Amino acid sequence: xxxxxxxxxxxxxxxxxxxxxxxxxxxxxxxxxxxxxxxxxxxxxxxxxxxxxxxxxxxxxxxxxxxxxxxxxxxxxxxxxxxxxxxxxxxxxxxxxxxxxxxxxxxxxxxxxxxxxxxxxxxxxxxxxxxxxxxxxxxxxxxxxxxxxxxxxxxxxxxxxxxxxxxxxxxxxxxxxxxxxxxxxxxxxxxxxxxxxxxxxxxxxxxxxxxxxxxxxxxxxxxxxxxxxxxxxxxxxxxxxxxxxxxxxxxxxxxxxxxxxxxxxxxxxxxxxxxxxxxxxxxxxxxxxxxxxxxxxxxxxxxxxxxxxxxxxxxxxxxxxxxxxxxxxxxxxxxxxxxxxxxxxxxxxxxxxxxxxxxxxxxxxxxxxxxxxxxxxxxxxxxxxxxxxxxxxxxxxxxxxxxxxxxxxxxxxxxxxxxxxxxxxxxxxxxxxxxxxxxxxxxxxxxxxxxxxxxxxxxxxxxxxxxxxxxxxxxxxxxxxxxxxxxxxxxxxxxxxxxxxxxxxxxxxxxxxxxxxxxxxxxxxxxxxxxxxxxxxxxxxxxxxxxxxxxxxxxxxxxxxxxxxxxxxxxxxxxxxxxx
DNA sequence: ACTTGATGATCCC
DNA sequence: TGGGATCCCTCAAG
Numbered sequence: 390x391x392x393x394x395x396x397x398x399x400x401x402x403x404x405x406x407x408x409x410x411x412x413x414x415x416x417x418x419x420x421x422x423x424x425x426x427x428x429x430x431x432x433x434x435x436x437x438x439x440x441x442x443x444x445x446x447x448x449x450x451x452x453x454x455x456x457x458x459x460x461x462x463x464x465x466x467x468x469x470x471x472x473x474x475x476x477x478x479x480x481x482x483x484x485x486x487x488x489x490x491x492x493x494x495x496x497x498x499x500x501x502x503x504x505x506x507x508x509x510x511x512x513x514x515x516x517x518x519x520x521x522x523x524x525x526x527x528x529x530x531x532x533x534x535x536x537x538x539x540x541x542x543x544x545x546x547x548x549x550x551x552x553x554x555x556x557x558x559x560x561x562x563x564x565x566x567x568x569x570x571x572x573x574x575x576x577x578x579x580x581x582x583x584x585x586x587x588x589x590x591x592x593x594x595x596x597x598x599x600x601x602x603x604x605x606x607x608x609x610x611x612x613x614x615x616x617x618x619x620x621x622x623x624x625x626x627x628x629x630x631x632x633x634x635x636x637x638x639x640x641x642x643x644x645x646x647x648x649x650x651x652x653x654x655x656x657x658x659x660x661x662x663x664x665x666x667x668x669x670x671x672x673x674x675x676x677x678x679x680x681x682x683x684x685x686x687x688x689x690x691x692x693x694x695x696x697x698x699x700x701x702x703x704x705x706x707x708x709x710x711x712x713x714x715x716x717x718x719x720x721x722x723x724x725x726x727x728x729x730x731x732x733x734x735x736x737x738x739x740x741x742x743x744x745x746x747x748x749x750x751x752x753x754x755x756x757x758x759x760x761x762x763x764x765x766x767x768x769x770x771x772x773x774x775x776x777x778x779x780x781x782x783x784x785x786x787x788x789x790x791x792x793x794x795x796x797x798x799x800x801x802x803x804x805x806x807x808x809x810x811x812x813x814x815x816x817x818x819x820x821x822x823x824x825x826x827x828x829x830x831x832x833x834x835x836x837x838x839x840x841x842x843x844x845x846x847x848x849x850x851x852x853x854x855x856x857x858x859x860x861x862x863x864x865x866x867x868x869x870x871x872x873x874x875x876x877x878x879x880x881x882x883x884x885x886x887x888x889x890x891x892x893x894x895x896x897x898x899x900x901x902x903x904x905x906x907x908x909x910x911x912x913x914x915x916x917x918x919x920x921x922x923x924x925x926x927x928x929x930x931x932x933x934x935x936x937x938x939x940x941x942x943x944x945x946x947x948x949x950x951x952x953x954x955x956x957x958x959x960x961x962x963x964x965x966x967x968x969x
Numbered sequence: 970a971c972t973t974g975a976t977g978a979t980c981c982c
Numbered sequence: 983t984g985g986g987a988t989c990c991c992t993c994a995a996g
Binding site: 486487495496497502503504505508511520581810812814815816817839840841848850873874892893 | 989990991992993994
């Protein structure tokens with residue numbers, strides 16, 4: 390059932406329900422037959438709102454007028470508020486919730502979303518068609534805009550010399566898509582998941598951060614071993630990085646303006662950096678940290694704030710090195726940082742100023758970037774390829790994944806732009822395309838998809854595996870039990886495992902094993918185990934547990950004590966802060 | 970089965 | 983250059 394369908398449209402809808410998708414498409418792309426009957430009910434003129442509402446009541450005696458037409462009521466009030474002049478058009482029948490015009494309706498019809506035809510395509514952003522007919526949707530393998538490859542030298546040549554050649558394997562590795570849901574941790578977090586990271590040495594341990602700053606640790610094989618720490622950060626946990634010298638320590642970056650070095654056994658964090666030492670004095674001065682990376686060679690922590698500045702920290706002495714450097718437009722957010730895996734001195738930054746930039750951290754000055762990569766909108770992320778470091782992959786809010794095949798070449802335009810739905814939505818964690826760290830050929834990337842696909846009558850949002858060398862869609866990973874969007878995805882550095890953050894839940898995917906029970910039933914059952922609690926917990930009701938879920942494994946004992954030496958065995962909320 | 974609210978980038982003056 | 987209205991496939995609580 391489409392929950393967004395307006396009450397008043399029910400008649401039209403039920404009449405049409407039996408109709409197939411084609412008719413719906415037709416309706417969406419052109420003004421067709423059905424509207425005629427609504428036009429007559431339209432009230433035009435410069436009536437005052439009171440009049441208009443009365444009219445409506447009479448016309449729609451069947452239904453409570455106010456309730457039935459919230460959009461019309463809002464529309465009637467708008468002129469008074471906004472001072473808009475001219476005739477007011479009040480529709481008594483269905484009004485498009487996007488453009489407020491009659492004759493069509495945007496929204497879900499069953500599991501299919503019908504676009505507003507007055508807007509540019511929600512996928513490729515071009516006018517003249519909607520998502521349903523967008524060529525990039527119909528055939529993903531054609532969703533590539535080729536760009537000429539040039540070979541002009543850049544200053545990056547100087548930095549890299551020829552050290553990288555020969556590092557890339559020419560042999561395509563075995564590629565197993567982790568396409569089957571293995572297990573999940575439903576509502577492990579109280580707010581939406583913002584980042585994920587696999588533990589570097591403990592193979593089955595997944596770290597997760599959320600919008601409230603909660604840090605989660607979960608062993609997805611032992612399942613019941615999970616911990617959450619709520620005292621490390623006070624708001625959005627944007628990035629996590631392990632200390633390569635000590636894998637018991639995790640660096641975290643947060644919108645609270647701090648970098649924390651957290652002991653995973655105790656959950657006790659010591660601040661490495663606090664950009665808001667004087668506390669809150671309004672949003673215009675509050676600094677948030679999104680981008681962070683570690684230069685392991687130099688023991689250097691690189692951090693960037695929401696005002697465009699980059700900070701260098703010495704990991705051991707915990708002191709700042711030099712002054713902050715402006716690396717993106719002043720006052721704009723730096724969304725991400727990545728040190729080149731082959732040449733850690735080389736840094737890639739992405740920002741809200743619609744640019745990704747490459748820097749030499751040994752020679753940092755404002756405007757001293759080695760290259761500036763222009764994008765259509767905000768750049769959510771930018772990553773060097775995981776082994777050779779000589780490719781770049783960026784995710785931009787203009788619904789394009791950009792690939793630069795060779796950073797020695799001319800970087801003015803990307804080698805490819807891959808149209809892919811990962812639009813910005815303020816309620817979703819920004820999408821980020823990430824390389825598969827196991828793929829020696831450096832071609833496979835994973836990214837969640839915003840727009841849904843009708844999957845047996847259910848709107849599902851797949852996780853896409855994309856061949857970045859061709860733009861071809863290699864695999865769509867989804868499960869009928871997961872109806873929410875999955876903007877956060879992480880591929881395991883060694884195993885064929887995908888971790889997904891979707892809303893407040895975390896999921897683990899594995900490749901489908903032929904020896905496994907092939908029925909979907911098994912998958913569903915597995916998820917439900919976590920829906921209803923792990924181990925000792927009994928199924929309490931027919932719905933997903935509420936936020937008390939987090940305490941569900943209290944049965945393992947020692948609930949309010951610290952997690953001391955027994956790691957990850959129970960839910961610990963902060964260090965001794967938990968309520969009695 | 971509806972409504973509500975949280976809240977980031979953008980656009981427009 | 984800055985404040986305020988606007989917004990398109992959210993999600994889950996009530």
